[in-house]
Amino acid sequence: MAAMGGDGFELSEEQEEFRKVVRAFAEEVIGPRAAEIDETDEFPWDIHKAMVAQGFLGIGLPEELGGAGGGPLDVCVLIEELARVSGGVSVIPLVNRLAAIPILLAGSDAQKREVVEGLVSGEHQYSYCLTEPGSGSDAAAMSSRAVRDGDGWRLTGQKRFITNAGISDRYVYFAVTDPEGEKGHNITAFLVPGDAPGFSLGRSEKKMGIRGSPTREVFCEDVPLTDADVIGEVHKGFQVALRTLDFARPTVAAQAVGIAQGALDQAVLYVRQREQFGKPIGEFQGIRFMLADMATATEAARLLAYKAASMVAAGDPRTGYFAAMAKTFASDTAMSVTTDAVQLLGGYGYIKDFPVERMMRDAKITQIYEGTNQIQRVVIARSLLHSGGPGRKA
Amino acid sequence: MPLNIAVCVKRVPDTAADKNLDPTDFTLRREPDESILNPVDEVAVEEALRLKEAHGGEVTVVTVGPEAALTKAARRALSMGCDKVVHLSDPVLHGSDAQAIAYALACVLRRGSYDLIVCGSESTDARTSLVPPALAEYLNLPGLFHARTVEVEGDRVRVQREADQGYDVIEGPLPAVVGINWGANEPRYPSFKGIQGAKNKPVESLTAADVGIESTRVGLAGSQSQVLGFAARSAERRRILVDNKDGNAHVKLADFLQEAKLI
Numbered sequence: 001m002a003a004m005g006g007d008g009f010e011l012s013e014e015q016e017e018f019r020k021v022v023r024a025f026a027e028e029v030i031g032p033r034a035a036e037i038d039e040t041d042e043f044p045w046d047i048h049k050a051m052v053a054q055g056f057l058g059i060g061l062p063e064e065l066g067g068a069g070g071g072p073l074d075v076c077v078l079i080e081e082l083a084r085v086s087g088g089v090s091v092i093p094l095v096n097r098l099a100a101i102p103i104l105l106a107g108s109d110a111q112k113r114e115v116v117e118g119l120v121s122g123e124h125q126y127s128y129c130l131t132e133p134g135s136g137s138d139a140a141a142m143s144s145r146a147v148r149d150g151d152g153w154r155l156t157g158q159k160r161f162i163t164n165a166g167i168s169d170r171y172v173y174f175a176v177t178d179p180e181g182e183k184g185h186n187i188t189a190f191l192v193p194g195d196a197p198g199f200s201l202g203r204s205e206k207k208m209g210i211r212g213s214p215t216r217e218v219f220c221e222d223v224p225l226t227d228a229d230v231i232g233e234v235h236k237g238f239q240v241a242l243r244t245l246d247f248a249r250p251t252v253a254a255q256a257v258g259i260a261q262g263a264l265d266q267a268v269l270y271v272r273q274r275e276q277f278g279k280p281i282g283e284f285q286g287i288r289f290m291l292a293d294m295a296t297a298t299e300a301a302r303l304l305a306y307k308a309a310s311m312v313a314a315g316d317p318r319t320g321y322f323a324a325m326a327k328t329f330a331s332d333t334a335m336s337v338t339t340d341a342v343q344l345l346g347g348y349g350y351i352k353d354f355p356v357e358r359m360m361r362d363a364k365i366t367q368i369y370e371g372t373n374q375i376q377r378v379v380i381a382r383s384l385l386h387s388g389g390p391g392r393k394a
Numbered sequence: 395m396p397l398n399i400a401v402c403v404k405r406v407p408d409t410a411a412d413k414n415l416d417p418t419d420f421t422l423r424r425e426p427d428e429s430i431l432n433p434v435d436e437v438a439v440e441e442a443l444r445l446k447e448a449h450g451g452e453v454t455v456v457t458v459g460p461e462a463a464l465t466k467a468a469r470r471a472l473s474m475g476c477d478k479v480v481h482l483s484d485p486v487l488h489g490s491d492a493q494a495i496a497y498a499l500a501c502v503l504r505r506g507s508y509d510l511i512v513c514g515s516e517s518t519d520a521r522t523s524l525v526p527p528a529l530a531e532y533l534n535l536p537g538l539f540h541a542r543t544v545e546v547e548g549d550r551v552r553v554q555r556e557a558d559q560g561y562d563v564i565e566g567p568l569p570a571v572v573g574i575n576w577g578a579n580e581p582r583y584p585s586f587k588g589i590q591g592a593k594n595k596p597v598e599s600l601t602a603a604d605v606g607i608e609s610t611r612v613g614l615a616g617s618q619s620q621v622l623g624f625a626a627r628s629a630e631r632r633r634i635l636v637d638n639k640d641g642n643a644h645v646k647l648a649d650f651l652q653e654a655k656l657i
Contacts, residue, residue, distance in 0.1 A: 013465075014589050017473065021583045055585045068586045 009303070015077055022081035025054060026089075034086040037212035038358050041204075043167050044212055047089055052122030056093055061100065065116040072247070072309040076254035080302075083258025084265070087362030088212035090255050092125075095163040095213070097251065098370075099126035099172045101244040102189055106232025111191060118170065127168035129159040129192075129218055130241055137375045140184040140238055144175035144220070153177075153225040155190060155198075158217060161369075165216035166201050169194035173220065174237050181235060189237035191229045198223040209361035245370055247312050249323035253305035253330035256366040260298045260334040263341035263359040267291065270345050270354075281344075290344060294337045301330035321383040321390040324376040331366035331373060338363040396451035397546060400508040401442040401476065402499055402529070403457050405429040405467035406519040413519070419614060420621035421489050422519060429466040434514030438574040439471045440581040441544055442512045449546060452477040454506065458487060458498055464597065472592040473584035479595070480506075484602040489614030492520065496528030498612055501605040503533060508569055510551060515540055515573045526573035536566035539573035 011019070029050050037044050051057060060075040061067025075097060083090035096119050103115045118124025135141040144157025157175055165171075171192040178186035192199060202217025232240050268291065271282035281287050308326035311319040338360035342349035349356045367373045383390045407413050408428040416423050431439075442453045453476040457463045460483055468479045482502050490498065503511060511533070513526040530537030538544075541553035542561060552565040556575050584592075602609060610616050634650055636643045651657045 014593070017470075017584070017589045017592075018586060021589070025583055054583055055587070059586055069590065070586055074586070 011073070011077070011306075015074060018074065019077050019081055022056075022078055023084070025050075025056075026081050026085040030082065030085050030089050034089070035352065035355065035358065037086060037088050039211075039352075041207075041211040041214075043164075043214060044089060048092055048125075049122060051092065052120070055120070057096060057122065058116070058120040059093070060097060061116045061119065062104070062112075065113055066120055067116050068120070072250055072312040073306060075251050076305055076309045079251050080254040080258035080261070080305075083255040083362075084262035086212075087255065087259050087359065087365075088210045090258060091163060091210050091213040094248075094251055094255060095128065096126050096168075098163075098244065098248045099128040099168070099170070101247050102128075102172050102231055102237075102240045103191070105243060105247075106189070106236075106240045107191075108228070108231075110228070111231060115170070124170050125164060125168040126170045126172060127162050127164050127218075128244075129162050129171050129173040131161050132158060133160045137372060139174075139241065140187065142174060142176060142187070144173070145179065146175040146177050146188060146190060146225070149224070151227065153190070153227075153229070155192065155220045155223040155225055157220050159219075160217050161205070161215050162218045163215055163369075164213055165218050166204070166214050171199075171218060172231065173218070174241055177237075178235055184238045186235055187238040187241070188234045189231035189240050190225055191231055192220065192223060192225065196220075196223045196225070208364060209358070210365050246320045246323050249327040249370055249376075250305050250308035250312060252366055252370045253301065253308060253323075253326035256327075256330035256334035256363065257298060257302045257305050259359050259363050259366065260294070260301065260330070260337040263334075263338040263356050263363075264291070264294050264298055266354065266356050266359075267294065267341040267344045270348070287344065290340055294340055297333040298337055301326075301333040305330050318383075318390050321380060324371070324379040324383075327366075327370065328373045328376040328380070331363070334363035334366050335360075395449060395548070397445055397449045397509045398451055398507060399442045399445060399453045399510045399512060400456050400480075400503055400506060401435070401439050401453055401471065401512045402503075402525070403435040403439065403455055403467050403471050403514070404432045404517050405457070405459055405463045406432045406517050409433065409518060415624055419489055420624055421614075424460075424462070427462050427466070429462045431467040431470040432514055432517045432519075434516055434518065434574070434576050435467070436470070436474075436514075436581040437576060437578050438512045438514040439474055439476060440579045441572075441574050442510075443475045443582070444579070445510070445512075445544065445546060446475075451509075454508070455479045456482075456499065456502055458482045458495060458502075464599075468597075469592045470584065472595050473588040474582055475584075475588060477595065479597045480600065481597055482600045482602070482605065484607075486602050486607075486609045486613050489617065490612045491617035491619045492522045492524035493528050493619070494612045494617045496525045497532055498602070498605075498607055499525070499529055500532035501607045502600065503529070505605060510546065510568060511535070511571045512544075513571065513573050515575045523573075526571055530571035533571065536570045537573070538564055538566055538570060540575050541572055542575055542578050544572055544574070544578075 055068045058068035059070050059078050063069035079090050100115050103111050130139050132142050146153045146155040173190045173192045176186050177188040198221040200219045205215045272280055274281045304326040308322040311322050341356040342360050348354050408430050411428040414423040446453050455468045455471045455476045457468045464481045516523040527537050538553045540556045542556045543554040545552045549568045551570050554561040555564050636646045
């Protein structure tokens with residue numbers, strides 16, 4: 001695991017230093033705005049701008065194309081520390097990266113250059129459009145269609161729950177290009193500009209958590225596209241979509257770890273100060289046992305997330321297996337740790353004067369998006385039972 | 395005119411960490427090492443980098459102390475954008491007071507031809523604010539201290555020196571020593587690339603003998619001030635009850651806060 005430090009379980013000195021920087025940035029720049037972003041549900045353009053200036057949108061993008069360099073583990077550290085303070089803000093680099101991965105995996109040189117330049121300069125943002133009203137877990141059953149039209153394509157369809165739709169001006173859009181073809185081998189990825197004729201957006205969903213990051217429907221009606229807008233090979237888009245999710249899942253795990261850590265830190269702070277029966281409640285064993293379990297689960301989730309991220313970096317064939325476990329375990333941990341944090345703060349945990357109720361709401365989505373935890377368990381078990389074990393492609 | 399700038403930095407215990415003194419020689423215990431770059435020096439580094447960005451030139455970090463001075467303090471300055479480090483480390487320096495450290499720093503700085511030597515006004519551990527003026531004295535250079543702004547024009551440097559009320563504008567010829575106050579700027583966060591590249595920047599490691607330091611003038615024995623003892627500050631809580639019988643509780647409260655110099 002080249003990306004990890006000496007003994008394979010520690011981050012490098014540079015990664016630890018980077019963590020300190022992101023933590024300071026998150027606490028100083030995002031912290032004072034986190035509750036307000038959640039309340040207003042408005043995209044924090046000022047924070048996006050500050051993150052661009054700090055180079056955060058270039059982390060994990062190839063240096064030779066103008067990115068900041070660094071690998072999946074560095075991206076995990078970034079997302080984790082942002083999520084520790086604001087789940088909503090952590091979505092900004094998370095979703096831009098999710099949409100950049102298919103391009104970096106399969107796109108043309110021009111597309112790669114454009115995505116890196118666009119994200120690094122802050123001039124463009126990208127969204128990933130896979131889910132549809134009728135196809136979530138069964139993504140290959142999508143009904144969006146792109147048909148040949150002379151030298152180009154005409155795209156028609158509807159996508160749902162598209163993160164940062166309306167904020168982004170570039171959409172990685174998956175559509176069936178061969179309706180008669182074998183399911184999953186008949187899909188193509190397109191890069192759709194947000195100002196294309198026939199492209200429009202639905203209303204902004206009213207979400208439980210990760211607020212400040214709009215989620216909207218995306219409609220394409222006869223949108224004209226060229227071959228230059230195709231990402232990778234025709235009919236091979238679904239494979240790119242799945243590989244992308246394998247690559248991105250460790251970063252969702254990192255987001256969940258960050259949310260859990262944020263809630264744990266708040267809980268520790270609180271139980272030291274809150275006095276009942278004449279002493280801080282942190283002196284009581286019942287409280288201590290809860291904290292110990294929260295901390296243990298969070299550390300275990302972090303290790304699994306980093307392990308999966310290191311596998312992405314190393315191109316390990318077990319990446320999908322570990323990424324699914326990391327995402328599942330970390331998001332279940334985020335849910336339980338934030339729930340316990342609310343419990344530890346009692347009535348104060350349940351009101352918006354304290355951040356843990358927001359963290360609990362933010363945690364929930366990590367069990368749902370980028371593949372529900374039930375689907376992850378299908379992936380894990382399939383890989384486990386496959387002849388040859390988890391190292392083989394299921 | 396490109397500026398050859400030196401910025402003197404110190405490692406200090408993390409502001410959030412517990413601090414303990416060694417009961418035998420009253421020096422600071424540094425284990426486990428949770429040192430950071432002195433926050434006021436971070437402001438000095440930022441000021442030096444801004445001057446470099448405006449005028450060109452380079453910024454050399456100068457630090458004194460064991461390995462951690464390099465790995466915890468100087469490297470942070472490098473990751474922010476400084477160009478190289480001169481690191482003086484020698485057991486004979488252990489326990490040096492502010493004046494002895496200024497003497498040691500002067501011995502290091504004399505070897506370079508710096509246009510401007512920038513320091514933070516104080517460290518968050520010792521808080522003497524003595525090093526910058528003593529350094530200017532040893533180097534026989536003009537000293538402009540407690541600066542809230544720094545401007546270089548031609549061969550002159552001008553600062554706004556913070557006073558109790560308002561500020562003075564003072565000016566002097568280069569080369570000069572400038573002490574920067576907390577709050578003079580908002581130090582940048584190191585960039586990802588800055589962090590990655592910090593370890594690869596040049597470091598010159600020096601011993602006391604390398605720079606001609608007379609060992610009798612440094613260390614615990616060579617220091618002119620000696621710490622004879624220490625005691626924890628009593629953190630006694632006082633309760634003040636402000637009554638509102640005359641309807642002027644707010645005035646009494648304000649008077650109290652003003653007397654305690656809290657407002």
